[in-house]
Amino acid sequence: MPKLPGLIGGLGITLKTMLKPAVTVQYPHEKETPAPRARGVIALKEENCTACMLCARQCPDWCIYIEGHKEQRPPRREGGRERSVSLLDRFDIDYSLCMYCGICVDVCPFDALFWSPEYEYSENRIGDLLHDKQKLGEWMATVPEREPLEIGAEPGKTAKK
Amino acid sequence: MVALEIGWGTTLAIKTLVVVMVIPLGALILGYTFLLKMMSHMQSRLGPMDPGGFHGWFQLVGDGIKFLQKEDIMPADADKKVFAMAPVVVVLSTFLVFAVIPMGPDLVVVNLDVGIFYALAVSSLSVIGILMAGWSSANKFALLGALRAAAQLIAYELPLLLAVIGVAIQAGTLNLQDIVLAQQNGGIFGWDVIGNPYILTQFVGFGLFMIAAQAELSQTPFDMPVAESELVSGYMVEYTGFRFLFFFIGEFGTAFAFAAIAATLFLGGWAIPGVTGDLANILGPLVLFAKLMAVAFLMFWVRFTYPRLREDQLQALAWKVLIPIGLVNILVTGILKVTL
Amino acid sequence: MSTTDTTASGASDFAIDPASMRHLAEARVNVELDTGDMVLNLGPQHPATHGTFRLVVRLDGERVISADPVIGYMHRGYEKITEFRTYPQVTTLINRIDWLSSFANEVPFVAAAEKLMDVEAPPRAQYIRTILTELSRIATFLLFLGEMGLQVGALTPAFYGFRDREHILNLIESATGGRFHPNFNRIGGLKDDLPWGWLAECRSTMQIVFDACDTFENLVLGNEIFAARCKGIGIIPPELGAAYGVSGSNLRASGVDWDLRRDGDPYLVYSELDFKVWTHSDGDSFARYWVRLQETRESARMVLQCLDAIPAGPIMTKVPLIIKVPKGEIWVETENPLGQMGYYVVSKGGTGPFRVKIRSASFSNVSILPWLLQGVYVPDVITILASLYFILGDIDR
Numbered sequence: 001m002p003k004l005p006g007l008i009g010g011l012g013i014t015l016k017t018m019l020k021p022a023v024t025v026q027y028p029h030e031k032e033t034p035a036p037r038a039r040g041v042i043a044l045k046e047e048n049c050t051a052c053m054l055c056a057r058q059c060p061d062w063c064i065y066i067e068g069h070k071e072q073r074p075p076r077r078e079g080g081r082e083r084s085v086s087l088l089d090r091f092d093i094d095y096s097l098c099m100y101c102g103i104c105v106d107v108c109p110f111d112a113l114f115w116s117p118e119y120e121y122s123e124n125r126i127g128d129l130l131h132d133k134q135k136l137g138e139w140m141a142t143v144p145e146r147e148p149l150e151i152g153a154e155p156g157k158t159a160k161k
Numbered sequence: 162m163v164a165l166e167i168g169w170g171t172t173l174a175i176k177t178l179v180v181v182m183v184i185p186l187g188a189l190i191l192g193y194t195f196l197l198k199m200m201s202h203m204q205s206r207l208g209p210m211d212p213g214g215f216h217g218w219f220q221l222v223g224d225g226i227k228f229l230q231k232e233d234i235m236p237a238d239a240d241k242k243v244f245a246m247a248p249v250v251v252v253l254s255t256f257l258v259f260a261v262i263p264m265g266p267d268l269v270v271v272n273l274d275v276g277i278f279y280a281l282a283v284s285s286l287s288v289i290g291i292l293m294a295g296w297s298s299a300n301k302f303a304l305l306g307a308l309r310a311a312a313q314l315i316a317y318e319l320p321l322l323l324a325v326i327g328v329a330i331q332a333g334t335l336n337l338q339d340i341v342l343a344q345q346n347g348g349i350f351g352w353d354v355i356g357n358p359y360i361l362t363q364f365v366g367f368g369l370f371m372i373a374a375q376a377e378l379s380q381t382p383f384d385m386p387v388a389e390s391e392l393v394s395g396y397m398v399e400y401t402g403f404r405f406l407f408f409f410i411g412e413f414g415t416a417f418a419f420a421a422i423a424a425t426l427f428l429g430g431w432a433i434p435g436v437t438g439d440l441a442n443i444l445g446p447l448v449l450f451a452k453l454m455a456v457a458f459l460m461f462w463v464r465f466t467y468p469r470l471r472e473d474q475l476q477a478l479a480w481k482v483l484i485p486i487g488l489v490n491i492l493v494t495g496i497l498k499v500t501l
Numbered sequence: 502m503s504t505t506d507t508t509a510s511g512a513s514d515f516a517i518d519p520a521s522m523r524h525l526a527e528a529r530v531n532v533e534l535d536t537g538d539m540v541l542n543l544g545p546q547h548p549a550t551h552g553t554f555r556l557v558v559r560l561d562g563e564r565v566i567s568a569d570p571v572i573g574y575m576h577r578g579y580e581k582i583t584e585f586r587t588y589p590q591v592t593t594l595i596n597r598i599d600w601l602s603s604f605a606n607e608v609p610f611v612a613a614a615e616k617l618m619d620v621e622a623p624p625r626a627q628y629i630r631t632i633l634t635e636l637s638r639i640a641t642f643l644l645f646l647g648e649m650g651l652q653v654g655a656l657t658p659a660f661y662g663f664r665d666r667e668h669i670l671n672l673i674e675s676a677t678g679g680r681f682h683p684n685f686n687r688i689g690g691l692k693d694d695l696p697w698g699w700l701a702e703c704r705s706t707m708q709i710v711f712d713a714c715d716t717f718e719n720l721v722l723g724n725e726i727f728a729a730r731c732k733g734i735g736i737i738p739p740e741l742g743a744a745y746g747v748s749g750s751n752l753r754a755s756g757v758d759w760d761l762r763r764d765g766d767p768y769l770v771y772s773e774l775d776f777k778v779w780t781h782s783d784g785d786s787f788a789r790y791w792v793r794l795q796e797t798r799e800s801a802r803m804v805l806q807c808l809d810a811i812p813a814g815p816i817m818t819k820v821p822l823i824i825k826v827p828k829g830e831i832w833v834e835t836e837n838p839l840g841q842m843g844y845y846v847v848s849k850g851g852t853g854p855f856r857v858k859i860r861s862a863s864f865s866n867v868s869i870l871p872w873l874l875q876g877v878y879v880p881d882v883i884t885i886l887a888s889l890y891f892i893l894g895d896i897d898r
Binding site for chain 3: 005006007009010012013014017023034035036037038039058060099100101102103106115147148149150151152153
């Protein structure tokens, strides 16, 4: 069969596409679920944080604001020294500056920061994009379970946070 | 049913209403169906869905209202009177075309004996409007677009005319109503169930007419004047608000008018063979509308699929390819008309 | 200044007393000033230029007499910003140089740092890096195949390009967490291993890529109007292209058989893959489209080879927590989707580089425009700009 001129073939492709269903996902009526690893928002687990300031120092945009103070706790054993504990006063992440690179989540030595695929937190005022530690704690509920890794990965490991 | 007895005043009022309303309505329907919905589905997407609730039918009406309430901005260096008159000239030519299209055996606004000649002559008035728009905009992009448009539209008038002459020879008349009746009452190969739609015998003419109409409407593959990715709307670039609305209505209204002319000349217009009298008066507009939408589907299908031709390639196509084919078409039609 | 100095050369033919011809000479000067050239400013806001790129074009009717590109509207000071950042931070930032194929930007920088530190990423990490680099190449080229149709006038292929690219972006997102800016490389390997089921999904996505390439071949490449618009337009002679620094698919479309994945210093796992380097002899815009279409298919085949051959194992070698790269300087270049990209990293032993020089592909690709655009029509300017395929972030950094 002789080859159809490209002009006719092109018309056939657009007609075929017209008859197939469209690929549009009608947000906000329908929503796609992002991948579990998607970098949507950062969640804070406050009891793990020791205010070591590593995340605030390593952030390329300096969008994390941390203030903490030390308190004394009674010694663990009789006659021992008093321990000092770091407590967190303020932990803010400014999402108008954050570039979602994930360096803060990587460098945290105490597993206090986690990624969550939640992305619907737009605000009407830029100032509201500064999430304080209470709001960051609320995002912890949306952090997904650590997923299993692909065949061939090192055995005994699951995905990092 | 008894034919209605209407005085000349009421007739004039109805005819004026028809001429004024049918073009914006036609532009709206064509724009919604083909530009918003068909183009979207060809591009694997949905188009407007929310305005009006049901698949976004209100989108264009809402757009029209939005355009009407915009500020009337004119460039500081523009020629004010010419700038204001240009969209009016473009739209006026479209309104005038629809005055001769028959929609039923008695439903024609003006039954001119030189119907098709008048329609083509009036539709070429829009070239002047485009030149006025491009020149008075005081913008180099607009000027480039207008000059390209003038050259293109004048070049493609000839293939349009030659295609129509073939039909006129076969029908023996320039009167659009008589052309429709000839198609309804004729027969092909001695078989007159479907009448004699001229597309079967004048298929070369139909092809020529469609290509030339595509160029007259400045649609891809002939949309150099409004090349969106280069000149950003060409001659229309400085127009905002209701003046842009006029151009928009003019573009789709002219598409409506050309589709109606093509349906009348080649597909038989309002006629279904065997249906006459008052039934034809009621069904006529609907039948014409259906045939017109089929022709418009072809035009817009080609528009959304092909890239655009460059200006010199476009002119070469018109002068070196289409006009010789048109002349040969007339020759063959004339010979066959006399001998058969 | 007029580039056609016909008056100057014509005067030598006259052997007449100049003083008596003075009035004629002045008339010629007036005519010379009144050349009737039109200066057209394409950009910096214009739908045909991919970003804030300005082209000042002198026209004579519809023909271009001279064209001067003006760049720098998007300069973000990358080379300066790297002087004050640590290595992980720089890896994050350089994703954004060529934002369409962002994974491919990280690879040469991380390779440079690893070479200076004398560590090598484990084989599984190299394979995953190769797969992700080729995926970003496919994503970039699918967009090109669509939007070049758009620049030439066809509206539909652009949407198909975006629609088919979504599958690749979803793959990258499920592995790295980010669609456009993966930030997945670490010095010594990768951040994390692939999630469960990723390899099978990647395999089925490659079938979608092959179908998309067939669609573009029928819809755009086979279209006679597209061929009439692009054949013979913007021919780059191979020696001139190489002299200007044009690289990547642009040079391969002129017949130069040069691909850094095969011919340069070996990097990632390209030495173990069996792939063909596509060239075309014409060097016009049609050839550039054709070469990129074939390269998309070739990249999909390379991904399938990698999926078959990927070994098991760790994805990160032992590196200290705070990365300090020893003193030294090194130049690493790779075959990025847009062309040849290179980093010259100077380290003085600190936690961040001392100086990074970024050789981006589009900067050199664009430098040929003043020569290439002489004497073409205005629509052909758009075709040539589209076929060279530059990204503003890559030109201006």
